[in-house]
Amino acid sequence: MTAVPPILRLDNVGKRFGGLTVIENLSFEVRRGSRTALIGPNGAGKTTVFNIITGVFPVDDGCIFLDETDITEVPSRLRIRHGVARTFQNIRLMPHLSALENVLVGQHARNSGWRGVLQPVSLLPRNRWRAEARAALADSGLGAYERATVGSLPYGVQKRIELVRALMAHPRLLLLDEPAAGLNPAETEALQIQLERVCAGGNVTLLVVEHDMHFVGALCEHVVVLSFGRKIAEGAPELIRQNRQVQEIYLGAPAPTAEACSPVREYVRAS
Numbered sequence: 447m448t449a450v451p452p453i454l455r456l457d458n459v460g461k462r463f464g465g466l467t468v469i470e471n472l473s474f475e476v477r478r479g480s481r482t483a484l485i486g487p488n489g490a491g492k493t494t495v496f497n498i499i500t501g502v503f504p505v506d507d508g509c510i511f512l513d514e515t516d517i518t519e520v521p522s523r524l525r526i527r528h529g530v531a532r533t534f535q536n537i538r539l540m541p542h543l544s545a546l547e548n549v550l551v552g553q554h555a556r557n558s559g560w561r562g563v564l565q566p567v568s569l570l571p572r573n574r575w576r577a578e579a580r581a582a583l584a585d586s587g588l589g590a591y592e593r594a595t596v597g598s599l600p601y602g603v604q605k606r607i608e609l610v611r612a613l614m615a616h617p618r619l620l621l622l623d624e625p626a627a628g629l630n631p632a633e634t635e636a637l638q639i640q641l642e643r644v645c646a647g648g649n650v651t652l653l654v655v656e657h658d659m660h661f662v663g664a665l666c667e668h669v670v671v672l673s674f675g676r677k678i679a680e681g682a683p684e685l686i687r688q689n690r691q692v693q694e695i696y697l698g699a700p701a702p703t704a705e706a707c708s709p710v711r712e713y714v715r716a717s
Contacts, residue, residue: 451514453478453651460507469675479648483662484655486672492655501525529618533608541597545607549579552614582610602633622654626661
């Protein structure tokens, strides 16, 4: 049986800002239809990886493949047409627009030219784009906020609207940057259920950056761990939890044992 190629593959990717190396020799794959987490302490380079995948930053080394197509040199504005969409760590909705209007913006990636750009926001009240956006909000339990100005809505609701907007591009690979950050437990559970539904058909693959390890363990099947721009571990969530190096970067190195201290004690006595 022929193995199914991964939807995303990073090969020895590196990124530097001046003399600072932020990502170094990073290689990993994301299996098609999977829910994968990219974790690590603050400053590990997780959001930089997202910016590299979406073309915000060019790579200095290595290659990025989407469905075995090299997209390393594809401009960021065109990668969404290759099936890549994302949300952001800091919400980037248009606060003066309604929830429906923000979701309509997400449809622009599926249109080309000026006429295509204007189609979703057509003044015709019953055009198919508006119908699709309304249905997406309703399906996500957000139909009541359709006409509400986004800037007036609770933070958790805004995060969910941003997810719906990203989905309107019909992505094959969806990158979520800390989707559970700032959510209360009920909102986090609702988000998990929503993402499981999104992936249920196998047409959407998730790559998630998240600090909430309970959320990661409940949602994701595979975890990649970064530390100072390098991959230090990957595997199933239960294996990652038992990884000693991962435990150390999150919890700190364990206190030295008496045996480990004995050479020091002998040195002091001899002095």
